[in-house]
Amino acid sequence: MWKITENIFDPQKQHHKETIFTIGNGYLCTRGALEEGYPGESRATFLHGVFDDAPIVVTELANAPDWLALQILLDGEKFSLACGTILDFQRELDLQTGVLTRRVRWQSPSGKIATLVFERFASLTDEHLLALRCQVTPEFEGEIEFRAALNAHVDNQGLLHWTFVEQGRKNGTTAYLRTRTRKSGIDLALAMRLLASDSPQPDYWDAELVPTLKQVVRARAGETVTLTKFVGVAASRDTDDPLAMALERAAKPVSWESAFEAQKQAWAEEWRRCEVSIEGDEEAEIAVRFSLFQLLIAAPRHDHRVSIGAKTLSGFGYRGHAFWDTEIFMLPFFTYTAPHIARNLLDYRYLTLSAARDKARQAGYQGAWFAWESAANGEEVTPTWVPDFHDRKKLARVWTGDLAIHISADVAYGAYQYWQATGDDEWFIAHGAELVLDAAQFFASRAEWLEERGCYGYRDVIGPDEYHDHVDNNAYTNLLAKWNLETARATLDWLEQNAPVKARELNRTLDLTPERLAKWRDVAEKICLNIHSNGLIEQFDGFFALKDVNLAEYEPRTKSMHEIFGIEAANDYQAIKQPDVLMAQYLLGDAYDEDAIRANYEYYNPRTDHTYGSSLGPAIQAIIACRMGNVESAYEHFIRAARADLRDVRGNAGDGIHAASTGGIWQAIVFGFGGLRLYPDRRWEVHPRLPRHWKKLTFRFILRGEQHTVSVGQN
Numbered sequence: 001m002w003k004i005t006e007n008i009f010d011p012q013k014q015h016h017k018e019t020i021f022t023i024g025n026g027y028l029c030t031r032g033a034l035e036e037g038y039p040g041e042s043r044a045t046f047l048h049g050v051f052d053d054a055p056i057v058v059t060e061l062a063n064a065p066d067w068l069a070l071q072i073l074l075d076g077e078k079f080s081l082a083c084g085t086i087l088d089f090q091r092e093l094d095l096q097t098g099v100l101t102r103r104v105r106w107q108s109p110s111g112k113i114a115t116l117v118f119e120r121f122a123s124l125t126d127e128h129l130l131a132l133r134c135q136v137t138p139e140f141e142g143e144i145e146f147r148a149a150l151n152a153h154v155d156n157q158g159l160l161h162w163t164f165v166e167q168g169r170k171n172g173t174t175a176y177l178r179t180r181t182r183k184s185g186i187d188l189a190l191a192m193r194l195l196a197s198d199s200p201q202p203d204y205w206d207a208e209l210v211p212t213l214k215q216v217v218r219a220r221a222g223e224t225v226t227l228t229k230f231v232g233v234a235a236s237r238d239t240d241d242p243l244a245m246a247l248e249r250a251a252k253p254v255s256w257e258s259a260f261e262a263q264k265q266a267w268a269e270e271w272r273r274c275e276v277s278i279e280g281d282e283e284a285e286i287a288v289r290f291s292l293f294q295l296l297i298a299a300p301r302h303d304h305r306v307s308i309g310a311k312t313l314s315g316f317g318y319r320g321h322a323f324w325d326t327e328i329f330m331l332p333f334f335t336y337t338a339p340h341i342a343r344n345l346l347d348y349r350y351l352t353l354s355a356a357r358d359k360a361r362q363a364g365y366q367g368a369w370f371a372w373e374s375a376a377n378g379e380e381v382t383p384t385w386v387p388d389f390h391d392r393k394k395l396a397r398v399w400t401g402d403l404a405i406h407i408s409a410d411v412a413y414g415a416y417q418y419w420q421a422t423g424d425d426e427w428f429i430a431h432g433a434e435l436v437l438d439a440a441q442f443f444a445s446r447a448e449w450l451e452e453r454g455c456y457g458y459r460d461v462i463g464p465d466e467y468h469d470h471v472d473n474n475a476y477t478n479l480l481a482k483w484n485l486e487t488a489r490a491t492l493d494w495l496e497q498n499a500p501v502k503a504r505e506l507n508r509t510l511d512l513t514p515e516r517l518a519k520w521r522d523v524a525e526k527i528c529l530n531i532h533s534n535g536l537i538e539q540f541d542g543f544f545a546l547k548d549v550n551l552a553e554y555e556p557r558t559k560s561m562h563e564i565f566g567i568e569a570a571n572d573y574q575a576i577k578q579p580d581v582l583m584a585q586y587l588l589g590d591a592y593d594e595d596a597i598r599a600n601y602e603y604y605n606p607r608t609d610h611t612y613g614s615s616l617g618p619a620i621q622a623i624i625a626c627r628m629g630n631v632e633s634a635y636e637h638f639i640r641a642a643r644a645d646l647r648d649v650r651g652n653a654g655d656g657i658h659a660a661s662t663g664g665i666w667q668a669i670v671f672g673f674g675g676l677r678l679y680p681d682r683r684w685e686v687h688p689r690l691p692r693h694w695k696k697l698t699f700r701f702i703l704r705g706e707q708h709t710v711s712v713g714q715n
């Protein structure tokens, strides 16, 4: 199963479908809006790193000028699904090649019938190249007119980001457009070149911000006419002369066929590294492949100055900002199947170290406190206020930017895991170690000695479960901080043995005095952990004293418990958005035996807002349930994650892909059902736990440069 399909056009579901049918190539992504455009659509193309200032959300990816724009006139009548009659409609996204195809048989209001086939892809071999083809087969004799444009009349839900620089025509069949973001001053150039089956020179319309080429072709009944639009795109982030680059890329392809052949091969190469197949469960298989496709089209292959946002490049949600979602949920997929991409993502964090140090310093701490929401340069860009659920005219305070300190350990965790999996010592010495050490330094300085408890703690934080803010000693935070401090010590020892010059350099630049290192050890050894007799870990100080909830009593519901209780009041209940303790147990793996995991799973699972809480939780819960041998529950969690976007379970898939969930889905397959366990000495084992209806699960991973394929059946 490789195809995501739909066979009716439902304008009510446009936003959801635009997200699902997003295409991309790791440089940019384009939502699946239709070429001719519809009212209420949420049409967008986002390029990595092209941020511009915005009120409230600080900065956002600027919706780039539209390269899809194509109007078609059949003997003077404009093709539009909003009028005439749709005789047949089908759309399919081929995950194997990254091509989105739409086939429509349409009757115009005056009764002219034609079949139109639209195809588009973002080239994976040349990430500055986009391709669109339209084939029209009329059932009448007459004129087919194509109006192909580059359209900078685009906005980010009302906010305009582009100013006009220049536009024009070149070599008869090419037109171009240059625009610049208003505040960040990023130049973007697009060049489109048309190839038509019957090719008189197209006319050029010089409408400001919408350079358009008009191509008219005569056709007989049953004869197919074709228009191909190649678009080159480049920004001043890529080159000193974006226009020259865009023109050059648009001019390159010889034909649609040759560009498509290269595309097919490039995607085959991608899938060879990471393909997953599940015999016996088509829904699960297509959902996994869809998830991996979404990650692959958003993965920066040639840029280490960007990360992947929580909604990838597929929607306006979270404005392109990156969260812990990248390191904890998405990164493992890349670390174990495409280390070159993982390295780019981690280098992005390395480049943000100076902003992270400033953030720590401004709050009175040392070391690196990474931004909860991170964009162009790693400054904190979490909005401070957002509209309240209950009354959109009122504002609610967002605390994550001030209180979510676990992000620093998450980044360190991702860096360390990458190093362990790849053995990339060169990178770890040059960049990774510093991420781990400076995050540890932050946790050492942020810890407070709590005299009455006799341990070090972190007061006034927010953990992954964001239904509770301003809490003390969040279990996830404390456990990951402890891991970070211990791992930093081990990192220093390793550096001293294997890269003594770097060890001395970091000792000096990070000011790792003996007193500071002693504090690292002390905090790690004496950190407050609320562990109860049966291994049950209290999510934070006082959590068990909160009002208990029976979530079943609130069913059926269509809202999150946060919305039902209200932002403030949710703090008084034991309902959680995602299970912090289980997350930590998953990440720290070997530290917990089955009994400790079971005690916590049984406590937190029924108190978790699975469907409307965080989309990050279900995949991880699937892994935990697998560890306990509870495959049925594992499948229930897994399928919940698998449906998040494809079925739009939360009703917000229109804002973009739930990227952390897609990464979690891969982890659930490999580390949950596949039961992959890795050991430091390159050894690995699988302890599969397949759902009963799965006949065979096959997946691939790379460990220390070697690719392995695992195939497991019921026996």
Ligand code: BGC
Binding pocket: 310, 318, 323, 324, 325, 464, 466, 577, 614, 616, 660
């Ligand atoms: C979740 C966070 C997550 C963010 C972005 C929030 O709703 O609670 O854990 O990082 O979404 O996906």
